[in-house]
Amino acid sequence: MNAALEQSYLKNPKGLTSWLFTRDHKRIGLMYLYAIMFFFFLGGVFALLIRLELLSPGKTIMSADQYNQAFTLHGAIMIFLFIIPAIPAALGNFILPLLIGARDVAFPKLNLASFYIYVAGALFAIYSIITGAVDTGWTFYTPYSTESTTSVISMTFAVFILGFSSIFTGLNFIVTIHKLRAPGLTWFKQPLFVWGLYATAIIQVLATPVLSITLVLLILERVFGIGIFDPAMGGDPVLYQHFFWFYSHPAVYIMILPGMGIISETITVFSRKKIFGYNAIAFSSLAIAFVSFLVWGHHMFTSGQSEIAAMIFSFLTFLVGIPSGIKTFNWLATLYKGQISFEAPMIYTLSFLFLFTIGGLTGIFLGALALNVHLHDTYFVVAHFHYVMMGGTVMAFLAGLHYWWPKIFGRLYNETAAKIGAILVFVGFNMTFFSQFILGSQGMPRRYYNYLDQFQPLHAFSSFGSFVLGIGFFVMLVYLVHSLFKGKTPGYNPWGGLTLEWTVPSPPPPHNFDKIPEITHGPYDYDKILVKRN
Amino acid sequence: MTPDTTGTLFLPPQSSTLAGEVDALFNFVLYVSIVFFLIIVLGSAYFALRYRKRRTEQLDTAPSHSAALELAWTIIPVILVFTTFFWGFKVYLKMHIVPKDAIEVKVTAQKWFWSFDYTKENVNSVNELVVPVNKPVQLTMSSTDVIHSFYVPGFRIKMDVLPNRYTVTWFEASNPGSYDLFCSEYCGSGHSEMIGKVRAVSDRDYKEWLDSVGLGGEEIPLIELGAKAYSAKACNTCHSIDGRPGIGPSFKGHFGSQQKMADGTTVTVDENYVRESILNPNAKVVQGYQSVMPSYQGLLKGREIDALIEYIKSLQE
Amino acid sequence: MANTPSHPFYLQHHFSDAQQQKDSAKFGMWIFLLTEILLFGGLFCAYAVFRAWNHEMFYNAHLALDRVLGTINTFILITSSLTMALAIRGLQVNKARQAALYLGATLVFAAIFLVIKYFEYEHKIHLGQLPGKYYTYTGVAGTNPHIFFSIYFVMTGLHGLHIVGGMIVIAMMLVNTLRGKYSNEYYTPVELIGLYWHLVDLIWIYLFPFLYLIG
Known part of the structure; x- marks a missing residue:
């Protein structure tokens, strides 16, 4: 049949245990990919239920308590089980060693452990859903979360466990990038996706432990009533918010930085161009990672923190906008005088550019103190972070998934179906979330089960958009699954990329490279090398 | 302005x-x-169309770095x-x-x-x-x-x-x-x-x-005052008057009924029970509802409590 | 590089040589230690915040801790760090028996530390100097003294768990050393647990003055 497939990591060695106990980064990445796709689907179902409920004011399909559980689970699943591991643990795991010419990550056993820790966390989360689903919002704010009668402990414990999975992935990547680069691959010859993963890993390692200890304190608060966050016992709920956002704001960059890395790969390959401003993009990743630790207070401008604190956090927040802006302009300049083709990964890349620009610019509104007071905790914020997280990270994830799909599975998907899916997703997304900017600035608070009549038309429009979005994803599911069975076989290099993963068979053999390659050219040297697709 | x-x-x-x-x-x-x-969207759309792929591929000749441009889009x-x-x-x-x-x-x-x-x-x-x-x-x-x-x-x-x-x-x-x-x-x-x-x-x-x-003072009849207090004091947030269960039980047909409490006992909804439920709501909570109601101690004056009791009494099936 | 002639048993296939593997392992461990510092860092923050708010109460409450036992425990942990270092030294000069002896000594010191900690906890439980809602002691003046004991128990408890975890791994190293798995050529795992043990020691060296001495 297909020689590459028969000799690939997918078929060697064979048997279930060879998968369950594998230390191959590609297999671990693939198992992660299946797991996160499952949770993306589950989180998506909750999202559609939420939008269906909000189609009209009052009760549409569920009760207030069920609604509160639905938005909590949508948030918790999408953030902790999908978007944080999506790019690093699934795509990154698969591609990183290939990109840097290594046979595996530095600690393959730790890598497998990180996957099983993820599974354990996921099981706790599912247990929590079955035994009464949390209703606290994914932020678990105290004192609500210490009073709520729902299964808060099992969900926070799940998130605590998932934190370790994330830390181990980050640790593994930092060491891998430092120690396992192929000879000749200097720091500034690395593909930009590697820089993205590197900056991400630093945040994963430095921020996640603080979330862990916060959740431990929260669990102890519920079980033993230790009083640290409980106002009735002299504790301070705002301290919880500080702790929580010290992790969760950098976590936003855990989500977006690797996405930016993917975009830097796809935009060069599909425009046959050397990336514009390599150094600026690489350093802006590190700058974002650094400043991300200093801006957590911008989630708390209306919490009664001092004006001085608010001023400092607002200032630093604007600082973090600059490197993101620089990246965007660099991508735009990369298109200039390119030879641009419009395969599915490129359509997602252009969608990213469009949506992330809106997401980033609306961040300026929220960073400005006086505007934040009006917009905080309204649908404006909901729309903003969906434009960044979904319009940014998810579009980049989809760009990466379509870009590396032939490499991962050794199959090509149907290009026309992929284009239709991409366009449906783009249109549906904008319908769903652009309307929410208007809702929010008109004063519609978030996490509302019921709403006043004046908000009805926009809510209905948003709900219709979410159905279009859902159909787009369904189309995607169909053609991707179809490709696994009936897809054509690609050659080594279907897109004409210059990075190392395109020098090995699709799918790659178990040990990646027969001989560790020597790197002589940069990752985007389209000005020196004319690459043939095959 | x-x-x-x-x-x-x-x-x-x-x-x-x-x-x-x-x-x-x-x-x-x-x-x-x-x-x-x-700038970004029209720019990328223009580039994408203007520089779409031609039949034969060529080496990239455009610059990949420009100090002036990069400074401009940092400083502005x-x-x-x-x-x-x-x-x-x-x-x-x-x-x-x-x-x-x-x-x-x-x-x-x-x-x-x-x-x-x-x-x-x-x-x-x-x-x-x-x-x-x-x-x-x-x-x-x-x-x-x-x-x-x-x-x-x-x-x-x-x-x-x-x-x-x-x-x-x-x-x-x-x-x-x-x-x-x-x-x-x-x-x-x-x-x-x-x-x-x-x-x-x-x-x-x-x-x-x-x-x-004070909702209209001493003159108006109790039931009318109770009806006013029902919405003015936010009872309507949780208790409906049309029989639909909300966060708390509906007031419709509630008075005089036998209710099973969370602790298993049965209570007849009478004046004293309603009064206690207003002032000390979590003492006896109807089964199936959470004990989330705050006390209205100090928020209602003597006549308003009586008025609410009369109003609830009036809401029979 | 794939065809390096000498291929020792401990060298994993994806490393080109033993030095690269060792460097990677040590680098990884340092990053892990960094996460540990941040984990405890959160608690030190909570300590600092509540101490700033209730200075008086913290001072009064810290008098309830036993400085003598705390000091003894500090010395015991420092000594255990020394024996840990000596165990690694033993492997470096290829004296596995000596190394095993020192690993054993480290375990004994760790156990003594935990026993003393147990008696401290026991005494506090007896007096009702407990965290949060279980606090029944009346001898501490100031507002919300239970907060001090919450922080005390969480910090020392988490530290204690780290001691227990370290002991389990050291015991495994001890068995491996006795089986002759380590030599001056390969002793990376022992070196790594050594780094960990010093960090756990170091955290105690901060916990002790903050909780026992200045309150």
Whole structure:
């Protein structure tokens, strides 16, 4: 049949245990990919239920308590089980060693452990859903979360466990990038996706432990009533918010930085161009990672923190906008005088550019103190972070998934179906979330089960958009699954990329490279090398 | 600045003295954003079409670095965002410096209603804050349970209401009218029902309201007074009068019925049970409902409790 | 590089040589230690915040801790760090028996530390100096003294768990050393647990003055 497939990591060695106990980064990445796709689907179902409920004011399909559980689970699943591991643990795991010419990550056993820790966390989360689903919002704010009668402990414990999975992935990547680069691959010859993963890993390692200890304190608060966050016992709920956002704001960059890395790969390959401003993009990743630790207070401008604190956090927040802006302009300049083709990964890349620009610019509104007071905790914020997280990270994830799909599975998907899916997703997304900017600035608070009549038309429009979005994803599911069975076989290099993963068979053999390659050219040297697709 | 009383696509009508300043900044950021958005989107669309792939591929000849260009797209955004920062901070400070002659109202948030104490005037109201126009009002706020947040979109103000400390905000209504008051910090089952009104009235109407508050005094019949208190004291947030169960049991047909309590005992809903449930709600909770109701001790005067009991009595099947 | 002639048993296939593997392992461990510091860092923050708010109460409450036992425990942990270092030294000069002896000594010191800690806890439980809502002691003046004991128990408890975890791994190293798995050529795992043990020691060196001495 297909020689590459028969000799690939997918078929060697064979048997279930060879998968369950594998230390191959590609297999671990693939198992992660299946797991996160499952949770993306589950989180998506909750999202559609939420939008269906909000189609009209009052009760549409569920009760207030069920609604509160639905938005909590949508948030918790999408953030902790999908978007944080999506790019690093699934795509990154698969591609990183290939990109840097290594046979595996530095600690393959730790890598497998990180996957099983993820599974354990996921099981706790599912247990929590079955035994009464949390209703606290994914932020678990105290004192609500210490009073709520729902299964808060099992969900926070799940998130605590998932934190370790994330830390181990980050640790593994930092060491891998430092120690396992192929000879000749200097720091500034690395593909930009590697820089993205590197900056991400630093945040994963430095921020996640603080979330862990916060959740431990929260669990102890519920079980033993230790009083640290409980106002009735002299504790301070705002301290919880500080702790929580010290992790969760950098976590936003855990989500977006690797996405930016993917975009830097796809935009060069599909425009046959050397990336514009390599150094600026690489350093802006590190700058974002650094400043991300200093801006957590911008989630708390209306919490009664001092004006001085608010001023400092607002200032630093604007600082973090600059490197993101620089990246965007660099991508735009990369298109200039390119030879641009419009395969599915490129359509997602252009969608990213469009949506992330809106997401980033609306961040300026929220960073400005006086505007934040009006917009905080309204649908404006909901729309903003969906434009960044979904319009940014998810579009980049989809760009990466379509870009590396032939490499991962050794199959090509149907290009026309992929284009239709991409366009449906783009249109549906904008319908769903652009309307929410208007809702929010008109004063519609978030996490509302019921709403006043004046908000009805926009809510209905948003709900219709979410159905279009859902159909787009369904189309995607169909053609991707179809490709696994009936897809054509690609050659080594279907897109004409210059990075190392395109020098090995699709799918790659178990040990990646027969001989560790020597790197002589940069990752985007389209000005020196004319690459043939095959 | 004359307040914009019609609102725009993005913003509701301006109803406080500070709303105009907030909106001016909003519109500045909006226009700057639109310009940047158009540069990036039209730019990429133009490049994508202009440089779409030709039949034969060629080596890339375009520059991959330009110090001047990169400096330009660093420095211009820096200037713009720092303008926004200073502007935002300036208006924020105004929101936080309360004018000296402000009327003081103590705000208490609890699941799921607002109560307002006019300390000097010794007046209390629930879910309706009545203020005179063109007079600054200072709100000193605290919560008795979880975190809530006081949000009036028309005034562009929002401030969290915390259980362990006081937070302060202020506003000066610029036009008479009735404005939505939302709780914007998630607080549980009744979060989206925790909606009140801020009514801005003329000075004379304000004085009249202060004198008449207490729902209409001694003259009106008990059932009528009870009906008023039912909505004015926010009973309607959780208890329906049409039989639909809400966060609490419906009042319809409730009086005189036998109810099973959470602890297994059975209680007949009589005057004493209703009175106890108002003043000490969590003593006996009907099975299937959570014990979440706050005590109304001090929020209702003697005649209002009697009135509510009569009103509930009147709601038979 | 794939065809390096000498291919020792401990060298994993994806490393080009033993030095690269060792460097990677040590680098990884340092990053892990960094996460540990941040984990405890959160608690030190909570300590600092509540101490700043209730200075008086913290001072009064810290008098309830036993400085003598705390000091003894500090010396015991420092000594255990020394024996840990000596165990690694033993492997470096290829004296596995000596190394095993020192690993054993480290375990004994760790156990003594835990026993003393147990007696401290026991005494506090007896007096009702317990965290949060279980606090029944009345001898501490100031507002919310239970907060001090919450922080005390969480910090020392988490530290204690780290001691227990370290002991389990050291015991495994001890068995491996006795089986002759380590030599001056390969002793990376022992070196790594050594780094960990020093960090756990170091955290105690901060916990002790903050909780026992200055309150």
